[in-house]
Amino acid sequence: MSVRISAMSVLPPVRRDRVIAQLPQCFRKEAAIHTKNDFNNKVKTACQEQRTGTVGFKISKVIVVGDLAVGKTCLINRFCKDTFDKNYKATIGVDFEMERFEVLGVPFSLQLWDTAGQERFKCIASTYYRGAQVVIIVFDVNDIASLDHARQWLEDALKENDPTAVQLFLVGTKKDLSSPAQYSQIEQDALKLANEIQAEYWAVSSLTGENVREFFFRVASLAFETNVLAELEKSGSRQIGDVVRINSNSNNLYAASKKKQSNCCQ
Ligand SMILES: Nc1nc2c(ncn2[C@@H]2O[C@H](COP(=O)(O)OP(=O)(O)OP(=O)(O)O)[C@@H](O)[C@H]2O)c(=O)[nH]1
Ligand SMILES: [Mg+2]
Numbered sequence: 186m187s188v189r190i191s192a193m194s195v196l197p198p199v200r201r202d203r204v205i206a207q208l209p210q211c212f213r214k215e216a217a218i219h220t221k222n223d224f225n226n227k228v229k230t231a232c233q234e235q236r237t238g239t240v241g242f243k244i245s246k247v248i249v250v251g252d253l254a255v256g257k258t259c260l261i262n263r264f265c266k267d268t269f270d271k272n273y274k275a276t277i278g279v280d281f282e283m284e285r286f287e288v289l290g291v292p293f294s295l296q297l298w299d300t301a302g303q304e305r306f307k308c309i310a311s312t313y314y315r316g317a318q319v320v321i322i323v324f325d326v327n328d329i330a331s332l333d334h335a336r337q338w339l340e341d342a343l344k345e346n347d348p349t350a351v352q353l354f355l356v357g358t359k360k361d362l363s364s365p366a367q368y369s370q371i372e373q374d375a376l377k378l379a380n381e382i383q384a385e386y387w388a389v390s391s392l393t394g395e396n397v398r399e400f401f402f403r404v405a406s407l408a409f410e411t412n413v414l415a416e417l418e419k420s421g422s423r424q425i426g427d428v429v430r431i432n433s434n435s436n437n438l439y440a441a442s443k444k445k446q447s448n449c450c451q
Contacts, residue, residue, distance in 0.1 A: 199287040206289065208410075209402040216379035216386035218352060218407055224289065228413045232289035238416040244283070244294040245408045246316050250338045251323030252331040253302035256358035259391035260323065261299050264401045269392055276301040278309040284401070288409040295319075295405055307341075314345035319352045319408055326357035326371050326388060332378065339382055352407055353384035356400065361390040 208224045211217035223229075231237050249257045258276050262268050265282045280299040285292065298317075300310035320342045324331040335355060343351065357375055360368065372388065379386040385403070389396040 196285075196292070199285050199292060203284065203286045205286055205402055205406055205409075208406055209399055211385060211403065212387040212396065212400070213376060216355075216376045216384065218385045224406070225410055225414065227417060228410050229289060231413055231417055232291050236417070236420075237291050237413050238420055240409070240412045240416050241292045243412055244296050245318040245412065246296050246298065247319040247321060247404065247408070248298045248300060248314055248317040248342060249321045249323060250300050250310075250314075250342055251302055252325070252328075252334050252338075253304075255302060255323045255325040255328070255331050256391055257302065257323045258299050260356070260358060260389065260397065261297050263391040263394055263397045265297070267394075271392075275303050276306070276310075278306055279313045284405070286405045286409075288406060291409070291413075293405060293409045293412075295401075295408065311341055311345070314342050317342065317346050317351060318411070319354065319404055320346070321354045321356055321404070322384065323356050323358055324375070325359050326368055326375075327359055327363050329371060329374070332357075332371065332375060335378060336382070339384075352404075352411065353382060354400075354404060355379045355382070355384040355386050357386075357388040358391060360388050360395060361392045 208222065210222070211220055214220050249261060251257055253275065254273055258274070258280070259269060261280075261282055262270070265284060276299055278301055282297045282299070284295045284297060286294070298313055300313065301307060320339065322335045322338050322342075324335055339353070355375060355378065357371065363371070368388070375386055375388075378384075385407075387396060387400045387403075389400055391397060
């Protein structure tokens with residue numbers, strides 16, 4: 186508790202437009218990590234009671250992969266800087282941005298790794314895949330080949346990570362460039378793939394900003410939820426018992442700690 190207060194006083198406050206009080210909804214119910222309307226009850230209670238352990242200091246690593254020029258950098262720049270550059274500048278290797286959120290009153294950070302899609306930079310970029318909690322596979326909704334390559338990007342990203350621990354998103358970009366008819370055709374294929382690889386599907390436009398903020402809020406919220414649940418599982422009953430003791434009577438705590446000490450010397 187005291188650590189949390191001092192960390193909060195050192196860091197600047199989280200931007201007002203990065204405060205998440207409610208679970209943002211998925212884009213398509215047919216391809217979502219889950220379709221619940223609200224945060225998990227255990228997570229909500231833990232946040233209210235400030236029992237989120239180390240989650241408030243955690244930085245979750247997010248890697249953004251996909252073919253060259255599909256719009257990975259523009260997607261990150263639209264969200265983090267609210268800018269859009271119509272000129273293509275290839276990412277060389279990797280870049281990263283930090284984004285701080287506050288979810289259900291708890292600070293939470295995402296480290297967004299923007300990787301190169303160009304083949305010649307791929308081997309540098311792939312050395313940064315390790316330790317990702319979230320993998321975002323980006324394709325261009327006007328380029329079916331970039332969707333076909335999504336599986337390969339996924340395979341490469343998962344080589345460096347525990348597949349069961351990664352949250353996956355499949356994101357179609359440049360929605361502004363496609364007609365509704367063209368779009369709905371590629372969306373069928375994208376939804377099918379998203380289901381096969383168990384990814385949550387989104388379609389966005391970094392030019393207009395459509396769905397960009399909603400998407401990243403969803404990523405932050407789901408990553409946060411997973412982290413809190415993992416923390417609760419890890420801490421189990423021992424820490425919860427300790428908190429009860431602290432709250433009920435500080436003398437008891439002293440007695441308990443003395444007892445613990447004597448036990449451990451035996
Ligand atoms: N119309 C439109 N153009 C976009 C959009 N997103 C990106 N672009 C354009 O697509 C081109 C490539 O965008 P980038 O974000 O640099 O692509 P990238 O995936 O980062 O490419 P690499 O770094 O080489 O892997 C640029 O010219 C962008 O302006 C979008 O939503 N709409
Ligand atoms: Mg780029």
